[in-house]
Amino acid sequence: MADTTSGMSTSRQAAAGYGLRAGAVAVGAIVLATLLWVAAGEAEWVMTVPAWMVIPLADWVSVGMDWLMRDAAILGVSVRDVLRGFSSILAIPLDVALAALARGAEIPFGAVDIVLPPFSWIGVAIAALIAAWQLGGRRLTILTALTLAYLVLFGQWVSAMTTFASIAVAVPIGVGLGLVLGILAFMKPSVERALTPVLDLMQTVPVFAYLVPVLVMFGFGPVSAMVATVIYATPPMVRMTIVALRGVPPETLEFGTMAGCTRLQMIWRILLPSARSGLMVGANQVVMLSLNMVIIASMIGAGGLGYDVLTALRRLQIGAGLEAGVAITLIAIVVDRFGQALSTGAARQADLPLRWILPAVLVAFTVLAVFVPALAVPPDYLTVSTSSFWDAVMTWINVELYDFLNAIKTFLLIYVLLPAKRLLLALPWIWVVGVLAALGWSIGGLRLAALVALLCLFIALTGFWEPAMVAVYLCGVAVIIAAAIGIPVGVLSAKSERVHGVTAVVVDTLQTMPSFVYLIPVVMLFQVGDFAALVAIVAYAVAPAIRYTDHGIRGVSAEVLEGARMMGCTPRQILWRIQLPLALPEILVGLNQTIMMALSMLVITALVGTRDLGQEVYIALTQADIGQGLVAGLCVAAIAIIADRLIKAAVARRRANLADT
Structure with a gap:
């Protein structure tokens, strides 16, 4: 006991000594930077970054992208054509999802075109309520019913289904890509080290920053919006996959080894099933981030609720914007609750075979919608609006308050x-760089100080x-x-x-x-x-x-x-x-x-x-x-x-x- 206490005391003294030394260095650096600032007076090179030091990185990036899209080729095929071909491939599942949920489809059949309606709104609502009851019980069913009623009563159904169509394609791509990258990072530490800074940038670079290159590479439209959504929503899945796989108990891995599993079998039959709960949390994050992206994605061609909110913002229509925004919020809350139910394993306890019942409900009511048009899309007589009320409220606030x-x-x-x-x-920019580097040294040591200084210099030297x-x-x-x-x-x-x-x-x-x-x-x-x-x-x-x-x-x-x-x-x-x-x-x-x-x-x-x-x-x-x-x-x-x-x-x-x- 005495030895343990002595060891703890020694460790505390060492930590305290390091903290005092680091603090002294930090204070000294700040004092030195301040003295240099005062000695230099208001010298221009101290106060602002000199023009000769600014690196034209933005121009270099623009020139490089122009070369990539105009002159670069892969095996004799221009990069532009490759990207446009990839865009055409991605457009196929997106068009199918839009046809199924929002637009319907026309199939040429001789001299007559067969018009197939989208899934009936009644069928979608009933299928969603059945799934909610089976996975989350009464509370999730009530929440789902209220959300569906809101979409119908406030005329948001078609826009919501358009949004769902893009999410239904983007989420599987994001989950699949994140799962593969996470597995590779788990198996090879070198891959994880390479991915970590990339993931950090993907999660910290503003979405608008990569909308432009996505727009240039894939053109204006729903496909570009979907690609931007995948870039934005994939990193959490990669990180959660790594964390979930590392959380699998060693005994489970030993059992797989003793059973003679190959590496592929170990991944698909041992690791992934054991890490299911964590993986579902990652998938849920992909869905939530995809929903958070719908308005931004509408700026480069996505429709749906995001486009409605953006249009209302541009026109300063507070009521219409709030109605569409509340619809997105309610959908996000319901999807989050579904994800929580799935991550806790509630789906395995379901009494009904959902994989058969839900498609049967959708098909049955869609067939009925061919003969009863009111079942295809919510009729207009069910729609109400509070837009004028909220506009009046904002007008009253602006006048009275x-x-x-x-x-x-x-x-x-x-x-x-x-x-x-x-x-x-x-x-002065030099003073700020020096003070932040000194702060990094005092808190985390030399490596953190160097990182902070380099990032500050990047901001300064790029203008x-x-x-x-x-x-x-x-x-x-x-x-x-x-x-x-x-x-x-x-x-x-x-x-x-x-x-x-x-x-x-x-x-x-x-x-x-x-x-x-x-x-x-x-x-x-x-x-x-x-x-x-x-x-x-x-x-x-x-x-x-x-x-x-x-x-x-x-x-x-x-x-x-x-x-x-x-x-x-x-x-x-x-x-x-x-x-x-x-x-x-x-x-x-x-x-x-x-x-x-x-x-x-x-x-x-x-x-x-x-x-x-x-x-x-x-x-x-x-x-x-x-x-x-x-x-x-x-x-x-x-x-x-x-x-x-x-x-x-x-x-x-x-x-x-x-x-x-």
Whole structure:
């Protein structure tokens, strides 16, 4: 026992010594950078990146893409023709899905064309309710029924089926691709090392950044939208496949080896069935991200609900946009609940043979729809709309509450936003690079410091330093406000089951609502500009701060709390001196997710008049400038990676300190 205590004491002393040395180096670097700044005065090369240092990477990328699409060839066939052929192949299942769910089809038969209607809406509804009852019971059935009723009553059925058609093709491709890559990464560490930075970029580069190259390579239309959706939604499946396969117990693998399984049999008959629960979680994430992509994908040719929301946003039709946005949100919630039911193994407990009953229901009602047109598509007399009501509400708010809302907007602009923006833009770029590198050294050592410095230099030397600082200012203020709201709400949620029930519903809704939907009421209330963007970012990014704080507070062991009460601690002391310090790693993880969501919302807010990296990416999309879009997107990814690595290092150090104590 004495030896163990001595060892722990030695480890704590070593960690403390390293922390002091790293902190001293960091402080010294910051002081040195500050002295250089002061000594240089306002030298131009200190304040702004000299023009001779800027690398024209955006131009190089654009020239390279032009060469690829015009002159490059594979075995004598131009790359352009290869990509167009691949696009034609992908269009086949997409056209079939659209015909089955939304459009129907015409089949030439001699002199007469046979018109086949899409699946009957009654048949689809009944099949969905049967599946919901079998997989999730009463609660999932009620939720599914309410969602279906909403789609019918508010005239969203055809648009929803168009969206489902693209999702039905994109999701299997994303799941299959992610599964294959995850298996390869699990089997070969070299593949995982190569995939990790690629996956990081795919999850941090704004979607708009690769819409332009996708548009150039595959043309305008639903296929391009589907390809962009697959790129956006595949990374979680790869990561979850790796995690799930690593979680298979060693005893299971030993059993497969003793049974004489080949490598292929080991994968398909042992590993994948054993990792089914984790794989279903990954597949569910692919579905959710695909639904989150529907509005953005509509900008390059996808139809459906996303196109309806985008059109309403452009016309500032708050009612129509909210109705379509709520439809996407309800669908996302239902799909998420179906995914949870499948991941828990409920499908294996089903009493009815769903694989036979569901197609039979669809076919039977579709045949009836040939003779009864009202069964094919929801009739117009069932449709209602609240669009005029919401438009009237927004008009009333703008008239009656204008002075109050404008006062809040003016106060935050004058005393918070503009000072923060001027401060960041006034900082010398060399000083910022040095300070962030020193911070990385103090938290995570030399490797983290080098990574942070290189990413900062990438932003500076590609000519996007000033837009990057505007992006940091906007996201930074939004994250501070989101944390100031989310952490107290998370604490209250952890303390009260009633509050927890309410916040769980609110957080689920916030995380499933498409990002574009936030812009509609924000623009109607606050017009365009930085403040409107700030409000939209805060609303979109506050959910992780609430959820992870709640989870962290609830994760504090009951024994620790009981010991604190026995020592006479008050509830306030327990919260501030025990629960919050012990929950700090989870709270920091939530803060990290808040930053990631704020950055992902950055490009969306370019539509309301910001002047940052998001605007650079959006301008590149409108001008089909591949180089500018990709490089600006990579700069956003660099900011995200810097924040992610610094916070993860802080979390790791905090958890190590908690483990030692």
